[in-house]
Amino acid sequence: MGDHFSAFTFVERITHLSAGASARGIFTIPTRVRDFPSCLVAEAVGQLAAWVAMSRIDFRGRPVAALATETRFHRDVRPGDVLELGVEIDDCDEHAVAYSGWARVGGSTVIELIHCLGPMLPVGDFDSPDAMREHFVVLCGPGSAGGRFEGIEPSPMAITAHVAGESVRADLQVPRHARFFADHFPRNPVFPATLLLDSQIRLATTLANEVIGRTAAQVPARMTHVKMRSFIAPGQLVEIQASRAAHDAQSTRIALNASVEGKTVATARVEFAEGTT
């Protein structure tokens, strides 16, 4: 099986499924990984929604590009945590899936995804429909073997322009080869949107701390208007930019943009608040 269903798979068992309507699942973050960014928790919720959507239309289509109206970050998770995942499907057909979802640890909400949308593309363009069907049966039954995720090294990022407190731009080098490409996706490797967002948040955090100009660290509290417009292929150079949009006593809002060869491939907004931990 190699890295398929392990290098970038974050649902190990579906514990409850109401066909086309809702699901609950779990994923155990292996203790050996150094960290597990919030964006990967969001990915886990999205993957659970994808299983519900794909099974709804008998694996003819799968949601690939993503759109999230709002993501609320409540707290970080740690290696060893068991993510309790939940999704409620608002709508699902051959064209798209619309859903909201959450992840909890020990009953406490760590992330919420509100009004997400995934356009459906042919499963066969990305993966083997038969392999997906078989894995879905395993997930809904005994579950897959846990502990196979080995972590992901952040892609190298080099700052190319910086106006302190106003904007920062960087080149993000997407690796040409990485284990997660074998899982995302075997027939058509695509740089995961959630890894792009993780890099963008890291860049924006630098800016948010400059805007505040105090020692209290800023943490992402909310992300809105996430929209992936094009796929990013292995080896591509992505220019990512974070620009100050607004700032008040409660929060700092930063606009995010990612482009490849001058064409915008993703946009989002992120809101930072003073960290409590």
Place this chain on the structure above:
Amino acid sequence: MAVYPKVAETMADALGCDVADVKLDVSLIEGLDAESIDFLDMVFRLERAFKIKIPRGKIVENARGDLPESEFEQKGIVTEKGMAQLRAYLSEIPAERFKTPMKVAEIPRLFTPETFCKLVVRAQHEARAAA
């Protein structure tokens, strides 16, 4: 059109532009840089905002009306009959924007906020009729 202010506000939020830019007759693709993902986003946002159901991926199909597909288009090009049907369906679009020959894939380039206002009104009527 009574629904226009709310449609414009919803579209501005989806496209990340100022609501003042969402003029009733602006081309969503050429004037506001909308892409296919934006159309999907707008449809879902309008559904939530107006509590209606808009059939996805069917705007072009609806435009075809009762005309069979083979009479509406041939080899991806809208036929003369199809153009007449399209002009009638998209009556809000000025005649000069209907280029001939027109590819089926180019039809969304005609769409304006008014097109979506009409979709909303049609969906509201259908919901009322079904109630």
